[in-house]
Amino acid sequence: MIIVNSETLNTLDSYSKNKYKYGFVTDIDSEKPRKGLNEKIIKYISSKKNEPSWLLEWRLSSFRKWKKMKEPDWANLNFPKIDYQDIYYYSAPKGFKDKPKDLSEVDPKLIETYNKLGIPLEEQKVLAGVAVDVVFDSVSVATTYKGELEKLGIIFCSIGEAIQKHPNLIKKYLGSVIPPGDHSFSALNSAVFTDGSFVYIPKNVKCPMELSTYFRINSENTGQFERTLIIADKGSYVSYLEGCTAPKRDDNQLHAANVELIALEDAEIKYSTVQNWYPGDEEGKGGIYNFVTKRGLCAGKNSKISWTQVETGSAITWKYPSCILKGDNSIGEFYSVAITNNYQQADTGTKMTHIGKNTKSKIISKGISLGKSQNTYRGEVTFLRKSDKARNYTQCDSLLVGNQCGAHTVPYIDSKNNTAVIEHEASTSKINEDQLYYCRQRGLSHEEAVSLIVNGFCKQVLQELPMEFAVEAQKLVSISLEGSVG
């Protein structure tokens, strides 16, 4: 059950009236080792986090892999070469040697930052029924509602804490869905990941509240490499939300997260993202480079993983939340809205790999391009030899607003089993003048009309979001369209 706290919604409301309201910087001292990527910094991170030696070894071997790898270059994206030596790999608000025990130990400036973002950390004010873990630069700041979850045996904490307290789960599952050597960004993340969230839902437990992580990049020239690991044991259920913002800066900042989900027999994971990293300014200056790997494994029979994303931020988005449908009868879903404006570029989509019998996947992608932006849907649906009677349904719709932007659809299908059923629908349309005229004749402004029509176009996806996120997402959609129409 979700209860929306009206105060939080009001805060969200007041912070979403203007274009990029999250662009402020918190003036807080941070502890940073030198820029640059090398074994020394990896050892530094590992020792800061007091990690066991096997994990340091894991990081170092990932780093060695990374050194031999090239960035994937098949995406429809154009950006200058990333200088990995010009990035800080660790940044923590000073005095964060240990995670604060309770909120009275948290720097008031941080609490204020999150209040500004509409994420009040004081427990009684947190969205009722939503437990929040907050990551500020590299460090996890607060995990609320911990006690209540613990009673059910649910583990919800930062990955750093999980490494200390639940080493067996970490050892078993970390890198089990996204091996470090998968591609250069996964190797990079495995080498230098700093924080992120960890969730374990025990057998037959339905998590009674939404679990949520809020990511914030504050420091300049800092990369954010969070790592999230969610395990849903047999017969369990969890819905997890992720949100993110960053200050406005002229430089591009790198974000390369890895998210791994594991659903065992009869388990279900619902993962929702509202991605609102700083997109850069109207001239295309600044903004986050968002190279994210998200992959879920439907390991057991009848398991289900569902990804929902609303991508409105970042200068560059490179992101393909995927499902490996290993268990028989397992289900993978991907619902996506990607809006690009000004000079933003998004290359996003999904991979559905059907391994088990009767596996089903569903892909609904809505791309909206405005300004001079480029928006690509890229999807790959694979049916392996034993995936008898597997099915996929794909629907990709693109909407163009203006005539200097681009929309592209790149669906790959690879079937090694001839009982597979594949349905694919795609459409590209321009925003319809008759619809705009109709809305305006009823008294809506041009901008309101565009926002309404685009929200309508995205509805199939937005309605998949948990309620209080849907409200935020709708506003985000409207904000992302501002200034670009007319």
Added chain:
Amino acid sequence: MFLEIKDLSVKIENKNILKSLNLNINKGEVHAIMGPNGSGKSTLANVLAGKEDYEILNGKIIFKDNDLFDLNIEERAQEGMFLAFQYPVEIPGVNITPFLHSAINSKRKRMNQDEIDNLSFAKLLKSKASDLGINIDMLKRSVNTGFSGGEKKRYEILQMSILNPDLAILDETDSGLDIDALKIVTDGVNKLKTKDNSFLIITHYQKLLDYIKPDYVHVMVNGSIVKSGGSEIAAEIEKDGFQKFQ
């Protein structure tokens, strides 16, 4: 003058459609415009509503003391002009209730009135819908999406009742309707009519005018009004068609 159209000439894609058209409407009056297909009736309605595809060659329109050409589409709507479209467009995914709620509030904002809240609006919408015999289930659907022709027209009338315009233009709202639907539409108009608002009803059948009594009937042929008078003209057209006006 409430609405004054003076010497209006309008062109689209190198074709002259309206030619020196004159029409005056006072507060509280119901006017009907009849004319054969292609005579320019919808063009007139769209020019009044402010659709941007047309080239105004000549003429002037005054609406409630405003020069109409100074106002854009939404400003005209907020000033109280409503057009019930001949072909209402589908807007998938946009639910009727919030759509109309935003519409009414943008009008109230211009009139310096307080916004109407969710709950009061929902009540208003429900009561208007049941007045018009419109199924409440229809209010859960997306604007015009998957509606039959008759449902679309009824829904235009519902919107009209909610927005309570000063000038309502009905563009062939009667065409394609069976008698029951026609009753709903005409009831809607008759219920809304006061001495302070006006109607411009475009039709090419006389049948509609059996239910809504116009004060004036105008015959439009080839882009101009060729004859104006009382409801006796409608009877003439019913009998002899438009031939003798051409």
